[in-house]
Amino acid sequence: MSYEGLVAETVAFAGHNNDRGEAYYARPTRAGKFPGVVVIHHLPGWDEWIIEVVRKFAHHGYACISPHLYFRDGPGSPDDVGARVRAAGGVPDEQVVGDAKGAIAYLRAQPNANGKVGLIGFCSGGRHAYLCACRLPEIDAVVDCWGGNVIVDDKSLLNAKRPIAPIDLTENLRMPLLGLFGNDDQNPTADQVNRTEAVLKRLGKTYEFHRYDKAGHAFFNTTREAYRPEQAADGWSKVFAFYRKTLAA
Amino acid sequence: MCSYIVEKAHVSGSAKGANGWMRIDTANVYFDHPYHAPLDHALAIDFVCEADGARERVAVELSAASARELVSKIMVALAIGENAHAAA
Numbered sequence A: 001m002s003y004e005g006l007v008a009e010t011v012a013f014a015g016h017n018n019d020r021g022e023a024y025y026a027r028p029t030r031a032g033k034f035p036g037v038v039v040i041h042h043l044p045g046w047d048e049w050i051i052e053v054v055r056k057f058a059h060h061g062y063a064c065i066s067p068h069l070y071f072r073d074g075p076g077s078p079d080d081v082g083a084r085v086r087a088a089g090g091v092p093d094e095q096v097v098g099d100a101k102g103a104i105a106y107l108r109a110q111p112n113a114n115g116k117v118g119l120i121g122f123c124s125g126g127r128h129a130y131l132c133a134c135r136l137p138e139i140d141a142v143v144d145c146w147g148g149n150v151i152v153d154d155k156s157l158l159n160a161k162r163p164i165a166p167i168d169l170t171e172n173l174r175m176p177l178l179g180l181f182g183n184d185d186q187n188p189t190a191d192q193v194n195r196t197e198a199v200l201k202r203l204g205k206t207y208e209f210h211r212y213d214k215a216g217h218a219f220f221n222t223t224r225e226a227y228r229p230e231q232a233a234d235g236w237s238k239v240f241a242f243y244r245k246t247l248a249a
Numbered sequence B: 001m002c003s004y005i006v007e008k009a010h011v012s013g014s015a016k017g018a019n020g021w022m023r024i025d026t027a028n029v030y031f032d033h034p035y036h037a038p039l040d041h042a043l044a045i046d047f048v049c050e051a052d053g054a055r056e057r058v059a060v061e062l063s064a065a066s067a068r069e070l071v072s073k074i075m076v077a078l079a080i081g082e083n084a085h086a087a088a
Helices: A048-059 A078-087 A093-109 A124-135 A166-172 A190-202 A229-246 B064-087
Strands: A006-014 A020-028 A034-040 A063-067 A113-122 A141-145 A177-182 A207-212 B007-017 B020-032 B042-048 B058-062
Touching (some): A020 A048, A034 A048, A034 A124, A078 B058, A093 A113, A166 A190, A177 A190, A177 A229, A207 A229, B042 B064
Parallel strands (some): A034 A063, A034 A113, A113 A141
Antiparallel strands (some): A006 A020, B007 B020, B020 B042, B042 B058
């Protein structure tokens, strides 16, 4: 067996309100049709680990794109732009959903597309993934990796940019959802994960949740002390098994 | 976790960044995932000039322990320095 060849590049895509932004796109080089995956980055920004994740999906046979959700606040290095966005209180949910919709359309417009598109997000991007699952029925499968604030117990955290707790939109979720969580995480807590699952179950949604002991937040992230190799390896295997099942043409 | 919490300190002075010295009027302070430091959470400070549009920053990401060490040393340096200058 040989490894998948891939190409990776920064591309232009049309986001919310048709704003032109940048995204990182990687795809296998062999001829064929491939499922697509949109990767949603976390609050600190469009960082190198997220870019590695995009290449990982291409390595596993997916056409993958990660839109820079902060492109409107550039130019500048992604870390400086991320700091600007943080100081301004983050980006509006509505804009993130619009940018995700644009990234999905980008993947479906490529000649290599098999027509199926998944979406995955990490940390605040996990919350965005849950939100997109409830707002964008054109997605075929969604993975929420430890998205915090899906349940908002302190309503004072809701504001003009984040007006609705994603859990309150669960009725609209139409595609299979995979959730991965560390039992030592403080946001979401194990209790919040249980309550999210209870809502999904009560509403008859198609989902699978996996919880990991001795893992906290961001346990996939190889650049952090939080990295847990064994749990991350199992988590990645769950992600790829889920997408093999849900994104086949 | 990713938080949106940012404490803004109004400061007065200068900072030296990629494009040389600049005046600053704000320090954005937060404790969250760092961008560069290999830590789960870091105390980050971005020195910016909001009056000039805050397009540039001078940034640090510190471990919690080292941030506390820095705070204490700032207070010690201020106390010793102000005392010395008052006596001069």
